[in-house]
Amino acid sequence: MDLTFTDEQVMLRDSLGKYLERNYDFETRRAVVAASGGHDPKIWADLAEMGLMALTLPEDRGGLGGSVVDLVAVAEVMGAKLLAEPWLPALPGALALAHGGAGEGGAAALAAFAEGGAPIAFAHEEGRALAEPARVAMTATRKGGELILSGAKRYVVAAEIATHLVVSARVSGAPGARAGIVVALVARDAPGVTLDAYDTVDGRRGANIRFEAVRVPAADVLADEDAGCDLLNAALAPTVLALCADAVGAMGALVKITARYAADRKQFGVPIGSFQALRHRIADMAMAHQKARSTLIVTTAMAEAGACAPRDLRLLKAQVGRMGREVGESAVQVHGGVGMTDELSVGHYFKRLLAMDAIYGAGRLHFRAIGAAA
Amino acid sequence: MNLEMGEALEAFRAEVIAFLDANVTPDLVEAGAKTTSVFAPFEQAMRWQGILAARGWAAPNWPVEHGGAGWSAEQADVFAQECERRGLPPLLPHNLKMIGPLLIDLGTPEQKAKYLPGILSGEDFWCQGYSEPNSGSDLASLRCMAVSDGDDYLITGQKIWTTYAHHANRMFLLVRTSTEGKKQQGITFLLLDSMDLPGLTVKKTIGLDGFPEQCEVFFDAVRVPKANRVGAENDGWSVAKHLLKYERGGGSPGPALRRRLAALREAAARADDGMGGVIADDPAFQERLGMLEADVISVDYHFRHARGGGEPAHDPAYPSMMKTLSSETSQALSAMMIEVAGLEGLPRQLDALAVGANSGPLSDGFDMVAMPYYLNTRAASIYAGSNEIQRDLIARIVIPA
Numbered sequence: 001m002d003l004t005f006t007d008e009q010v011m012l013r014d015s016l017g018k019y020l021e022r023n024y025d026f027e028t029r030r031a032v033v034a035a036s037g038g039h040d041p042k043i044w045a046d047l048a049e050m051g052l053m054a055l056t057l058p059e060d061r062g063g064l065g066g067s068v069v070d071l072v073a074v075a076e077v078m079g080a081k082l083l084a085e086p087w088l089p090a091l092p093g094a095l096a097l098a099h100g101g102a103g104e105g106g107a108a109a110l111a112a113f114a115e116g117g118a119p120i121a122f123a124h125e126e127g128r129a130l131a132e133p134a135r136v137a138m139t140a141t142r143k144g145g146e147l148i149l150s151g152a153k154r155y156v157v158a159a160e161i162a163t164h165l166v167v168s169a170r171v172s173g174a175p176g177a178r179a180g181i182v183v184a185l186v187a188r189d190a191p192g193v194t195l196d197a198y199d200t201v202d203g204r205r206g207a208n209i210r211f212e213a214v215r216v217p218a219a220d221v222l223a224d225e226d227a228g229c230d231l232l233n234a235a236l237a238p239t240v241l242a243l244c245a246d247a248v249g250a251m252g253a254l255v256k257i258t259a260r261y262a263a264d265r266k267q268f269g270v271p272i273g274s275f276q277a278l279r280h281r282i283a284d285m286a287m288a289h290q291k292a293r294s295t296l297i298v299t300t301a302m303a304e305a306g307a308c309a310p311r312d313l314r315l316l317k318a319q320v321g322r323m324g325r326e327v328g329e330s331a332v333q334v335h336g337g338v339g340m341t342d343e344l345s346v347g348h349y350f351k352r353l354l355a356m357d358a359i360y361g362a363g364r365l366h367f368r369a370i371g372a373a374a
Numbered sequence: 375m376n377l378e379m380g381e382a383l384e385a386f387r388a389e390v391i392a393f394l395d396a397n398v399t400p401d402l403v404e405a406g407a408k409t410t411s412v413f414a415p416f417e418q419a420m421r422w423q424g425i426l427a428a429r430g431w432a433a434p435n436w437p438v439e440h441g442g443a444g445w446s447a448e449q450a451d452v453f454a455q456e457c458e459r460r461g462l463p464p465l466l467p468h469n470l471k472m473i474g475p476l477l478i479d480l481g482t483p484e485q486k487a488k489y490l491p492g493i494l495s496g497e498d499f500w501c502q503g504y505s506e507p508n509s510g511s512d513l514a515s516l517r518c519m520a521v522s523d524g525d526d527y528l529i530t531g532q533k534i535w536t537t538y539a540h541h542a543n544r545m546f547l548l549v550r551t552s553t554e555g556k557k558q559q560g561i562t563f564l565l566l567d568s569m570d571l572p573g574l575t576v577k578k579t580i581g582l583d584g585f586p587e588q589c590e591v592f593f594d595a596v597r598v599p600k601a602n603r604v605g606a607e608n609d610g611w612s613v614a615k616h617l618l619k620y621e622r623g624g625g626s627p628g629p630a631l632r633r634r635l636a637a638l639r640e641a642a643a644r645a646d647d648g649m650g651g652v653i654a655d656d657p658a659f660q661e662r663l664g665m666l667e668a669d670v671i672s673v674d675y676h677f678r679h680a681r682g683g684g685e686p687a688h689d690p691a692y693p694s695m696m697k698t699l700s701s702e703t704s705q706a707l708s709a710m711m712i713e714v715a716g717l718e719g720l721p722r723q724l725d726a727l728a729v730g731a732n733s734g735p736l737s738d739g740f741d742m743v744a745m746p747y748y749l750n751t752r753a754a755s756i757y758a759g760s761n762e763i764q765r766d767l768i769a770r771i772v773i774p775a
């Protein structure tokens with residue numbers, strides 16, 4: 001058993017970390033978020049140059065065939081550096097496209113993405129977070145060889161800058177049934193697609209998307225009703241791992257920043273880190289981070305070995321969300337008034353953690369499912 | 375023990391209802407619905423204060439000769455209940471629970487005559503200039519200097535976290551007039567007649583929720599007459615301590631928390647739980663909601679117990695307990711709010727949150743308010759004496775020396 005990153009992975013982490021340190025300090029990030037919803041083409045292109053987009057794709061799809069461990073390795077660094085570029089939001093769309101039966105259009109979109117082109121947005125969430133892909137409700141009907149999509153998706157991150165959307169929909173069965181879900185590739189500017197875009201609390205751009213009789217040619221159906229649910233799971237499993245890695249990276253940064261602040265900030269003539277109430281709180285933050293990180297690392301190793309069940313992923317996702325909120329709340333509290341402002345990175349890490357807890361199934365759902373059945 | 379109920383109280387309720395029917399306008403209700411902080415939207419909160427002041431109800435707890443309403447505790451409860459039922463915004467505490475009562479107790483006759491009418495009517499708004507960048511919990515270490523210059527002081531230094539300074543036209547503040555002796559000595563309490571004085575600059579700070587609520591205030595030889603001093607020179611610390619009694623005592627958080635609790639319950643009954651049902655039907659959620667409600671009720675009753683002359687009224691730890699319990703209960707409530715809002719809490723809807731906005735919420739009002747309220751409510755355990763400081767005070771009282 002080896003639960004460390006390989007030398008190659010360590011190198012990739014280092015070079016990404018160094019790149020972000022040089023080119024993506026907090027002020028730069030703030031400017032990118034304010035100007036363009038967290039996406040700067042130059043930074044995006046640099047990430048592609050480092051191979052981070054290709055890393056997500058299998059070799060037969062023009063990718064580098066990165067493993068989940070690779071994804072986790074880089075995502076943790078992205079979280080630690082508060083990267084707002086939509087690498088993570090683009091991940092499930094790219095994976096679905098790579099593993100589904102994409103036609104020519106899909107192959108071209110994927111190739112473009114791998115080289116630093118537009119992200120592929122993942123239009124899957126519908127309401128208050130789908131913990132379970134089988135709960136997809138948006139309808140699709142078959143007409144001739146085509147698929148007609150009607151309904152709405154919510155919280156689709158990076159949809160505005162994407163050329164393509166990967167959309168989940170249901171041709172048969174009721175929400176909850178695994179069968180009957182299809183996955184389709186849709187051009188973002190296809191007739192009948194309307195975006196209602198907004199800023200998100202964590203500095204990205206999201207959109208609620210309406211589909212009004214959107215026609216999808218057979219070639220752009222990535223998975224039909226027998227395979228849709230599996231394809232979604234195949235796209236989501238590595239995504240959830242990467243998302244948890246990002247969150248763990250953010251937590252680690254918060255522990256460090258907060259501990260530093262407690263050592264530097266003085267009140268009553270002494271560092272606030274000398275007050276036991278804060279010492280214990282910071283110790284709890286450090287434990288929460290370690291607990292989350294160990295859960296991440298072992299679950300990732302299990303996934304790499306093909307031994308990670310959906311239940312294991314749920315547990316990780318829920319636990320990381322819970323620990324993340326705890327760490328974020330404590331970081332703000334230890335900082336006092338200045339922790340309540342948008343001027344420090346602290347609040348931005350905190351909001352990133354909150355957003356990650358809410359997407360792909362809130363903790364409450366996963367804990368409930370775990371508690372309900374062994 | 376005795377709770378006043380019955381006909382007289384119901385007659386009073388009818389009077390309140392008739393008054394609210396005649397005076398509540400949609401913008402006030404909208405401001406109440408879009409209140410994501412302990413501090414309601416400024417314009418509507420002050421307009422509402424003006425309406426209440428005209429009826430003599432803006433500061434019911436003040437002595438009657440200064441404009442108080444002379445209500446019984448039960449009447450005050452009825453009034454609060456009826457206001458919450460309509461979702462009205464809370465009044466801002468600065469005038470009515472801080473500087474007003476302080477001047478009634480410690481102001482000179484001239485100060486009372488000059489300031490109290492504007493404080494009560496809401497024509498003036500007073501901000502509180504205590505905290506400084508290096509003096510937060512350790513407030514007594516403050517360094518904003520006031521030097522004597524004939525009949526005036528010249529103030530130089532900085533304040534921070536001054537809530538609504540960008541809306542205020544007046545300020546009460548603590549300054550250092552002496553660096554000798556203990557740090558608590560050498561502090562003086564002053565009143566500023568204007569926020570447009572030469573040498574004074576206000577800079578807004580953007581909060582986690584994306585809104586400006588606190589400010590930095592910079593002083594460069596700002597001239598203030600000595601007549602604007604409350605208490606003696608170098609005795610400002612005891613003036614400030616006197617004020618604390620009002621600041622921490624405050625009103626009951628009960629009615630506002632109950633309203634948010636009811637909104638949470640309704641939202642949970644609508645919210646898809648991601649498993650084919652609604653969140654309100656999840657037994658685990660129900661249990662937590664039940665505990666939350668019990669906490670809301672206990673905090674409210676703790677307040678009532680004290681107000682009714684019971685044991686907490688004589689407990690020196692009561693103000694700290696009340697502050698800690700109520701802040702943590704509202705934080706727990708806010709956490710359940712974002713849980714129910716889920717993904718729908720993630721869009722940043724600053725425009726739609728403004729009173730009078732042209733755009734509506736992306737999903738519904740509950741979802742729109744949940745995240746900013748949650749984020750803003752993190753401050754409740756930081757301001758007015760952090761909860762760490764409060765727990766220390768409580769422990770000091772509870773643990774024998």
Ligand SMILES: Cc1cc2nc3c(=O)[nH]c(=O)nc-3n(C[C@H](O)[C@H](O)[C@H](O)COP(=O)(O)OP(=O)(O)OC[C@H]3O[C@@H](n4cnc5c(N)ncnc54)[C@H](O)[C@@H]3O)c2cc1C
Nearest residue numbers: 275333334336337502504505510511535537753757760762
């Ligand atoms: C929303 C908001 C509104 C505010 N409005 C106003 C206002 O209108 N006017 C005004 O003057 N001020 C205002 N304040 C400032 C507020 O009073 C201070 O933030 C508060 O006193 C804490 O000071 P600080 O922010 O400097 O934190 P610090 O004092 O630096 O505290 C940082 C951390 O250290 C902890 N700590 C400090 N000392 C101890 C100790 N002895 N033992 C254990 N833990 C300790 C604190 O609990 C906190 O967790 C406001 C603050 C906020 C957040």
